[in-house]
Amino acid sequence: MSFYDELQLIDFDEWSRAVLAAGRKDVISALNARRRTVNDFAALISPAAAEFLPQMTREAERLTRERFGQTINMYLPLYLNNICSNCCKYCGFSASNHFRRRILNAAEVEQECRAIQKLGYETILVVTGESARGGMDYFREVIPVVKKYASYLMMEVQPLDADDYRELRELGADCVCVYQETYNEPAYRDNHPHGKKKDMRYRMETPERLGKAGMDKIGMGILLGLADFRADACMLAHHIAYMRKHYWRSRLSLSFPRLRPAEGGFTPPHPVSEKELIQYICAFRLFDPELEISISTRESAGFRDAVVPIAINSISAGSSTQPGGYAVDKHDLPQFVINDDRSADEIADHFRKLGLDVIWHTSRIGG
């Protein structure tokens, strides 16, 4: 039984109500638990837990340092194309938005990689839209180029079959991230009206195919703002527990993109505040201390400065969210608006002063 089948037995609205019904006693019991269940997680994500945020942040920080030491990893997204046949209502790359589409060829990818190398990065996150033109044939051409510059290569691309993931692993991919966006079926259907992404089951079973293919790390997450974020978080916690049980060889990472303004004028129906986001991140750290958590430049400098020392394992800095944005072509449409535009060195310096070891790649540690 896949997680999609299990999800049919879990009622989203019931979890939504259960989270709202959680009280102080449930939160205290969750805080005191040695191993936390999804029910404990629901209490920690509840409005009743907001007054316990100081205790939650202290415990999250303790667990983060115990498991990961004083480290923070730097990575950079590399957008290879903005061609997409899906029509996600919240995304600037949606097929329904009309602008000049761009797909980098191998020579341009190399040019971008050289620029990234100059910035000091060796952990690279390849990002593409979802299209047949940007599929496996394209990856066979460009991934070996990126791999020359990446000591750790991550990909955030369209969901693929298990055999494709095995091949990508051989080409050098270490981690693949495929975010579910939302576990709420009506909200999923509404926001993904056309294209392959309409198939919620195929997307939701992607982490399992990645586990079968033996991927080192699997990136999971939801897009905050599409549906009730507390119930969505409980579904994600169920999914994580499922992956831990069935695919324990792969590491798991989480990312928490909050919806930002994008081309097309999308307004998030369920906005999430910064305070709620901190509670959300701490709740996941307390639920599963082994999770690797990253935060992107979608969030503001002040917010990232506050949350990184508490629970974050990796951050991007100096990012461009457009294909060719580092060297080849700097003026295309970005996928979303960057909110922290400090340079990588500025950010590294900031966290080094707070006592963190900034990891750029295996041989460069420090600011």
Ligand code: SF4
């Ligand atoms: S979110 Fe991804 S799949 Fe959806 S339109 Fe944007 S690039 Fe395409």
